[in-house]
Amino acid sequence: xxxxxxxxxxxxxxxxxxxxxxxxxxxxxxxxxxxxxxxxxxxxxxxxxxxxxxxxxxxxxxxxxxxxxxxxxxxxxxxxxxxxxxxxxxxxxxxxxxxxxxxxxxxxxxxxxxxxxxxxxxxxxxxxxxxxxxxxxxxxxxxxxxxxx
Amino acid sequence: xxxxxxxxxxxxxxxxxxxxxxxxxxxxxxxxxxxxxxxxxxxxxxxxxxxxxxxxxxxxxxxxxxxxxxxxxxxxxxxxxxxxxxxxxxxxxxxxxxxxxxxxxxxxxxxxxxxxxxxxxxxxxxxxxxxxxxxxxxxxxxxxxxxxxxxxxxxxxxxxxxxxxxxxxxxxxxxxxxxxxxxxxxxxxxxxxxxxxxxxxxxxxxxxxxxxxxxxxxxxxxxxxxxxxxxxxxxxxxxxxxxxxxxxxxxxxxxxxxxxxxxxxxxxxxxxxxxxxxxxxxxxxxxxxxxxxxxxxxxxxxxxxxxxxxxxxxxxxxxxxxxxxxxxxxxxxxxxxxxxxxxxxxxxxxxxxxxxxxxxxxxxxxxxxxxxxxxxxxxxxxxxxxxxxxxxxxxxxxxxxxxxxxxxxxxxxxxxxxxxxxxxxxxxxxxxxxxxxxxxxxxxxxxxxxxxxxxxxxxxxxxxxxxxxxxxxxxx
Numbered sequence: 001x002x003x004x005x006x007x008x009x010x011x012x013x014x015x016x017x018x019x020x021x022x023x024x025x026x027x028x029x030x031x032x033x034x035x036x037x038x039x040x041x042x043x044x045x046x047x048x049x050x051x052x053x054x055x056x057x058x059x060x061x062x063x064x065x066x067x068x069x070x071x072x073x074x075x076x077x078x079x080x081x082x083x084x085x086x087x088x089x090x091x092x093x094x095x096x097x098x099x100x101x102x103x104x105x106x107x108x109x110x111x112x113x114x115x116x117x118x119x120x121x122x123x124x125x126x127x128x129x130x131x132x133x134x135x136x137x138x139x140x141x142x143x144x145x146x147x148x149x
Numbered sequence: 150x151x152x153x154x155x156x157x158x159x160x161x162x163x164x165x166x167x168x169x170x171x172x173x174x175x176x177x178x179x180x181x182x183x184x185x186x187x188x189x190x191x192x193x194x195x196x197x198x199x200x201x202x203x204x205x206x207x208x209x210x211x212x213x214x215x216x217x218x219x220x221x222x223x224x225x226x227x228x229x230x231x232x233x234x235x236x237x238x239x240x241x242x243x244x245x246x247x248x249x250x251x252x253x254x255x256x257x258x259x260x261x262x263x264x265x266x267x268x269x270x271x272x273x274x275x276x277x278x279x280x281x282x283x284x285x286x287x288x289x290x291x292x293x294x295x296x297x298x299x300x301x302x303x304x305x306x307x308x309x310x311x312x313x314x315x316x317x318x319x320x321x322x323x324x325x326x327x328x329x330x331x332x333x334x335x336x337x338x339x340x341x342x343x344x345x346x347x348x349x350x351x352x353x354x355x356x357x358x359x360x361x362x363x364x365x366x367x368x369x370x371x372x373x374x375x376x377x378x379x380x381x382x383x384x385x386x387x388x389x390x391x392x393x394x395x396x397x398x399x400x401x402x403x404x405x406x407x408x409x410x411x412x413x414x415x416x417x418x419x420x421x422x423x424x425x426x427x428x429x430x431x432x433x434x435x436x437x438x439x440x441x442x443x444x445x446x447x448x449x450x451x452x453x454x455x456x457x458x459x460x461x462x463x464x465x466x467x468x469x470x471x472x473x474x475x476x477x478x479x480x481x482x483x484x485x486x487x488x489x490x491x492x493x494x495x496x497x498x499x500x501x502x503x504x505x506x507x508x509x510x511x512x513x514x515x516x517x518x519x520x521x522x523x524x525x526x527x528x529x530x531x532x533x534x535x536x537x538x539x540x541x542x543x544x545x546x547x548x549x550x551x552x553x554x555x556x557x558x559x560x561x562x563x564x565x566x567x568x569x570x571x572x573x574x575x576x577x578x579x580x581x582x583x584x585x586x587x588x589x590x591x592x593x594x595x596x597x598x599x600x601x602x603x604x605x606x607x608x609x610x611x612x613x614x615x616x617x618x619x620x621x622x623x624x625x
Contacts, residue, residue: 044260044279044290045298079280091280098283099291 004141005050005104006036008059016067016113016126019133020059023109026134031141042087044095051100057137058089058108061126067114068125070133072140075106107140109133168582170565178569181562183554183586184421192544200229200513200535205315207531207546213256213592216249216304217524217549218531219317220386224520225531226319229539231514237504238321240496243386245307245317246522247489247496250385251341252300253525254442254482254489257590258348259293262479265584266355270362271577289351292344296486299341303493306330321508331497341490342456349460349483359476365567366585367475367560370395372428372438373447374552376523377402381450383457383488385523392428392438393448396470400428406519406530409547418554425554426547437559440527440552441589442481447471452484454491460484475560478588513539524549526590550591560585 006027008020021038028036042058050056062071077094089108096103111133114123122130155169173179195206204222208215220242227234264277267286276284283290307326308316316323356363377391378384390404392412401412416425416433428436438444448471452458461484467477496502513535520531527549534543564585568578 044294045301048291048294048298094280095283095290098280099287099294 003054004035005053005056008038009041010061013120015115015117015119016122017061017116019061019111019126022130023059023133026130042092046092047095050104051096051102053104056104056106057140060110061113062110064112066112068129069112070129071110072136073108075108077103109136178565181565183557183561195541195544198541200539200541201319204317214253214524216245217529220246220522221520221529221531223317225518225533228518229513229515230319230511232320232509232511234321234509235506237501238507240499241322244493244496246385247493248300248303250525251486251489252297254486255293255297258482262587270580292348299337303334320510325505325507335497338494345487363474363476365564368473373444374438374440375445375448377449382453383449391448406521423554424551426552434555437555439556440549442485443478446481454488457484457488475588526550526592527552553589557589
């Protein structure tokens, strides 16, 4: 069984929406090979992958009033009405439980974005939060390694 | 009083569109239109770029089938180079294309359409999705996830990543296949076949429950277009184009990509960004034709792989001539999945598949090139013109979904006439109008999509804009 997984997701061409990719990039060298993934979006196939893990952290951008704010939530499986362009982390957990008989301990780390317009770079407050988010992910995974700033 | 119903957006398809249904004074459907409401403009964006960038640039047209654009584009670039690419490269490209069709068909059948088939067209929208399938028929949901994953893994093993790989290049592919990767792919072939066959058996048991939908889901005579091999077999990569009519009779055959313009013209509809090609000699709109899995299985002489051949023989028993109901795109999709896995198995067992010689190099030797291949949704064409420096001067992409434009419109009208009655809108009615579009598996935008339902509203309006009835789902 895979001990841990980090899944950062978002659109790299939509400014801060791609922050999950940046957090994964900051963590990649600190985690076992094959345990960190940066993807465009969550799809049903991830329900099978995470069913093999003990501990999963999702990393996503969030909409809010405080750009750069990092938040962490514990996740539980939740069925919802999915959209054509989205599958939530809770939905993936739910599918994992229903189809593969188990789901991992799971958290989501979100970073509030400032701009989601067409851009391939992060805004300043969000970029500054990447190492903060990465450290929280490591703590959640029980890895006591500090990502480089 | 005449009325208009608008379904906007259409859900569980790839892209954004809306449907308008017009009712006459008696509340009967007088017209129905399928509108594609987005504009891409890739043909203009690429002008001035070096031609060798085209595979990677045009792959960005779509997040579901980037591989299809890679293949058609690379073939157009091969034609610009005027080289014969190594046989190993041709076979590796074929494997990639087949894996793409496998994963895309899995997405269409299991993730997007199976909720209608498992839970019924009238099921509550809150449960009529993949979660509902997972709860009601978990084996089917697991098979869908496994098969899509397998197709994506093959793409990643060959091309380095699942989405937007850049491994297919003008002249061949950028790197050979390794033995360990080939063996990983081959090891899963038996399980893939088992899962597809199980799904086919289930589909054949249940499709009879959808008699009204089979009769009305774009069930009309039309032409069918697709590639066939020299032997008349199912062909996804090479071969020549063939048109058959509703009886299965060959109308035109052996058409090369550069001759396509002699057979087809494109009409522009005032209310859609999707162009509407038609068979030229029959005129507009009588020259309506369909592409994709249903068309491909209607126009071949044989499949060419043993298990899919057996399933195709059963499929051919549906009707005397061509299968005309677009509902059976679902059936055809499953048979093609079986074909894809069998063919991948055959190609990866070819004696020289691990050859190091996988790319031919040359400067451009021609100023115009065509590339044609079969994408999951049908025939895909890229046509390029360059200058002597190799810079793109002009491009025309004929996307598979575009070929089906007239048929989708006619299908929406047929379904609306049968199921929509103007007094009151209900979910089942709404879903059937959408579901006929879903059978074609249109890829409209095409950016990366998953599954499910987008927010949607359907409105019943009086001629002066008064809201008579409204149904919403997922609108926040």
